[in-house]
Amino acid sequence: xxxxxxxxxxxxxxxxxxxxxxxxxxxxxxxxxxxxxxxxxxxxxxxxxxxxxxxxxxxxxxxxxxxxxxxxxxxxxxxxxxxxxxxxxxxxxxxxxxxxxxxxxxxxxxxxxxxxxxxxxxxxxxxxxxxxxxxxxxxxxxxxxxxxxxxxxxxxxxxxxxxxxxxxxxxxxxxxxxxxxxxxxxxxxxxxxxxxxxxxxxxxxxxxxxxxxxxxxxxxxxxxxxxxxxxxxxx
Amino acid sequence: xxxxxxxxxxxxxxxxxxxxxxxxxxxxxxxxxxxxxxxxxxxxxxxxxxxxxxxxxxxxxxxxxxxxxxxxxxxxxxxxxxxxxxxxxxxxxxxxxxxxxxxxxxxxxxxxxxxxxxxxxxxxxxxxxxxxxxxxxxxxxxxxxxxxxxxxxxxxxxxxxxxxxxxxxxxxxxxxxxxxxxxxxxxxxxxxxxxxxxxxxxxxxxxxxxxxxxxxxxxxxxxxxxxxxxxxxxxxxxxxxxxxxxxxxxxxxxxxxxxxxxxxxxxxxxxxxxxxxxxxxxxxxxxxxxxxxxxxxxxxxxxxxxxxxxxxxxxxxxxxxxxxxxxxxxxxxxxxxxxxxxxxxxxxxxxxxxxxxxxxxxxxxxxxxxxxxxxxxxxxxxxxxxxxxxxxxxxxxxxxxxxxxxxxxxxxxxxxxxxxxxxxxxxxxxxxxxxxxxxxxxxxxxxxxxxxxxxxxxxxxx
Numbered sequence: 016x017x018x019x020x021x022x023x024x025x026x027x028x029x030x031x032x033x034x035x036x037x038x039x040x041x042x043x044x045x046x047x048x049x050x051x052x053x054x055x056x057x058x059x060x061x062x063x064x065x066x067x068x069x070x071x072x073x074x075x076x077x078x079x080x081x082x083x084x085x086x087x088x089x090x091x092x093x094x095x096x097x098x099x100x101x102x103x104x105x106x107x108x109x110x111x112x113x114x115x116x117x118x119x120x121x122x123x124x125x126x127x128x129x130x131x132x133x134x135x136x137x138x139x140x141x142x143x144x145x146x147x148x149x150x151x152x153x154x155x156x157x158x159x160x161x162x163x164x165x166x167x168x169x170x171x172x173x174x175x176x177x178x179x180x181x182x183x184x185x186x187x188x189x190x191x192x193x194x195x196x197x198x199x200x201x202x203x204x205x206x207x208x209x210x211x212x213x214x215x216x217x218x219x220x221x222x223x224x225x226x227x228x229x230x231x232x233x234x235x236x237x238x239x240x241x242x243x244x245x246x247x248x249x250x
Numbered sequence: 251x252x253x254x255x256x257x258x259x260x261x262x263x264x265x266x267x268x269x270x271x272x273x274x275x276x277x278x279x280x281x282x283x284x285x286x287x288x289x290x291x292x293x294x295x296x297x298x299x300x301x302x303x304x305x306x307x308x309x310x311x312x313x314x315x316x317x318x319x320x321x322x323x324x325x326x327x328x329x330x331x332x333x334x335x336x337x338x339x340x341x342x343x344x345x346x347x348x349x350x351x352x353x354x355x356x357x358x359x360x361x362x363x364x365x366x367x368x369x370x371x372x373x374x375x376x377x378x379x380x381x382x383x384x385x386x387x388x389x390x391x392x393x394x395x396x397x398x399x400x401x402x403x404x405x406x407x408x409x410x411x412x413x414x415x416x417x418x419x420x421x422x423x424x425x426x427x428x429x430x431x432x433x434x435x436x437x438x439x440x441x442x443x444x445x446x447x448x449x450x451x452x453x454x455x456x457x458x459x460x461x462x463x464x465x466x467x468x469x470x471x472x473x474x475x476x477x478x479x480x481x482x483x484x485x486x487x488x489x490x491x492x493x494x495x496x497x498x499x500x501x502x503x504x505x506x507x508x509x510x511x512x513x514x515x516x517x518x519x520x521x522x523x524x525x526x527x528x529x530x531x532x533x534x535x536x537x538x539x540x541x542x543x544x545x546x547x548x549x550x551x552x553x554x555x556x557x558x559x560x561x562x563x564x565x566x567x568x569x570x571x572x573x574x575x576x577x578x579x580x581x582x583x584x585x586x587x588x589x590x591x592x593x594x595x596x597x598x599x600x601x602x603x604x605x606x607x608x609x610x611x612x613x614x615x616x617x618x619x620x621x622x623x624x625x626x627x628x629x630x631x632x633x634x635x636x637x638x639x640x641x642x643x644x645x646x647x648x649x650x651x652x653x654x655x656x657x658x659x660x661x662x663x664x665x666x667x668x669x670x671x672x673x674x675x676x677x678x679x680x681x682x683x684x685x686x687x688x689x690x691x692x693x694x695x696x697x698x699x700x701x702x703x704x705x706x707x708x709x710x711x712x
Contacts, residue, residue: 034501040508044515105500110558127504127538130511179573205574209605210539215615218577241528 025051026071026141031061031087032103033079037126041074044130045137058082062090070098072141074133077104077115085118092119099140103128112208131242135194142193153188155235156248158227160188169231179204180223187223187236187246196243220244263432270428271421278420282413286406293405297381297397298364304335304395305383317391324348334398336371336380342390351380351394358394360386366399379403438467442474454482488552492545499541507534536674543676547661550602550683559597559688561710564641565590565628567600568607572626575611583620589627594639596707598688606684607643609677610703614645622646622700630709637709646700655694681705 028050032038038054046052053070055061058079065073065087073091077084088100102120104111112123122136153160157170165181167174176184186203187195197216201207220236228234237245304327311323324337328350338349346353352370359365362385368377382396438461445458457478458471510531517524549555569590576586614624622645629640650658650665657663659682662675685692685705695702 036505037508040512044512105504110555113558126500127507127534130508130515201574205570207570207574207604208601209608210542211608215575215578218581219574222577 025049027051027053027069028137029053029055029061029065029070029073031055031058031073031079031084032076033057034076037076041133045134048134050137058084058087061087065091065098066094066096072137073098073100074137075100075102075120077102077106077111085115088115088118088120099143101133101136101140129196129242131194131239132196132198135196135199135243138193139190139195139199153185153191155188155191155246156233157231158188158235160185167227169227174226176223176226179219180226183219183223184227187244190246192245192247192249194239194243194245199243263436266432266435267425267428271425274421274424275417278413278417282410282417285413286409289409290402290406293402294381294399297399297402301364301381301383301395301397308393308395320393321348334401336369336382336394336396336398338392338394340392347391349394354392354394358382358384360384360392371398442467442471446474449478454478454485485552485554488548489554492549492554495541495545500538503534503538503541507531507538510534540674540676543674543680544661546602546605547676547680547683550599550680550687553687555599555602555687558599560600561595562598562600562603563593564596564598564603564639564707565592565594567598567603568626568628568641571604571607571611575615579615579618579624582615582618584615584618585623587623587625589625592628592630594628594630594641595710596639596688597710598707599684602680602684602687606681606705607641609681610643613677614643614647614701617647618645618700619647638706639709641705641707643703644697644700646697649696649699649701650694652696658694659692 028045030038030041030045030052032041032054033056038056042052042054053064055064059082061073061075061079062082064070075084075088079087084102084104088102091098091100099121100119102115102123103126104115104123105126112125115123121140124133124136151161151163153162158167159169160167160181162185167176167181167184182204183200186200190199195203197211198208200216200220201209201211220238224234224236228236233248234250235246235248237247237250239245308320308323311319315322321339324339325348327335328337328348336349336351338351338354339347340349340354341347344354350372352372352374355367355369357367362383364381364383366379366381369380369382370377379399379402380396381399382394384392384394387393442458445456448456457475460468460471462468510527514524514527514531517527569588572586572588572590579586611624618624624643624645627642627644629642631638631640654665658665659678661679663679664675681703682692688707690708691704691706693702693704693706695704
């Protein structure tokens, strides 16, 4: 599994994790993905390293010795450090998630998580840009989506989409060329955070595929086995 | 909520006050009546004695001077100063010989016994009450001697008036006392009730305030507070346990999962297919999912999610989830219909409700045969002044036999038809725990065929 490496300079990640095994796993995995990874073992160390704002993203574990993760986060935000923070935590109730996001986190991942999920979310946070006000269309290859008119066309042919299909395609287009996991889709398209037991999301995607890929070249919606989906011209 | 009227007129306080008032009135009335009777008896006794003395005097006259003497005596007395004395002497034809009564009353007994009658005095427009004794004398002569009892009547009236006044004042004072006392009582009770309600709404730190007077209410308050301390300790313990499980138990599982993933990526890179590792990852994920579900259930059952209840539209939530599940169900040949119009606001925990509804939908999706229908609907009702909203999820699958409907809500219970599938047996346990957290009623019914899951919540007005 290879993510398109369209970065000239490697993005710098700070991993804040006190558990050695988890930390080495994360550091190893993420550097293999092409990120420049540094490690902090305690909250204080994290604050010290992150405050000068030199990192592109911080992966922050909540349960840290001495100064806990949320306090670090609040301190960073109070110091006007806008670096995106992805919170990792074994505390997985949705109440905990709300607390984490309110403290200034940008995303919250519950341990244990799939590594691919982590990478997909880090990627999404790194590429997130402030909303472009003038953006009225999205597209990929010969697929065009008009956000104002709520219309979709491929190779000039108008495609009729139901509202939910439109929202799904919009999310995929906004995350063009990147992997999106099923949980990301559930959250991004329907604002729900539950673990789907059956392949309920897959059916949505396959229907969308029927409408926008079937009978067109090249296929745009790709399944990444065991991880999720990617909308891209590159399979 | 009982109506204002029923509370005012039938509440505990009203009952205390009314009882008080009734007793006071009864006692006052009894007292008054007794005094009245005794007094009038005394007065009447006096009157009888006087009449007796009169008769003796007249009898002596009769003996000494015969009828002439009697008549003279009577005439003399009638003309005298004692205006209360009443006499009448008539001949055999009923003609008056002497006296100050109009006529011989027909109902008088002639045996000399004491009688009281309403009689007309001479030149009187209204009758007065007269106490008298009457005799039949030789020669057809009839004699009646008595006294005007107007004094008695006047006394009776004045006593009655005073007693009525006293009773009235007593009643008012009793009412006020009862009112004030009961208000005190109710206030103390209301304090306890108010505190309990706050606690049940989730604010565990609340305690019943003590007034410092060390009376029964204070003792009740103290014992309630001790109970609440215990509950708070248990709840905190519960929270600590689930958080400890989260950290301690998940740590080895996290490492296991990470290790397996690393191994899988290395295998993929080397071009080695590794079914065993892939399956192991799936199994670890299954264990983690069960663990999370167990923790969610434990937290919901112990009421830990209470602080995170917010006002939400149940219909909108159900509709959004139906939207997600519709394509999957269609794919299996099952039609999903919704009847969720209008707003249905409740105080709910968004994520737990989501998971509960999802669990029911996933069960329905798993067991619904092709060609059957699943329907979600809302029903609003008023039961005994309570506004409720009911969410119904109905399917045409195999349903749950009546005997199993209690059991199936327990953890890890899976019915025969489900074994071997990939459910954990926790789905409906979570639904039951979430219902409990929300104070909602969960009913599993026979849809004939199929299962009908009904969740009844209190509607939130504001």
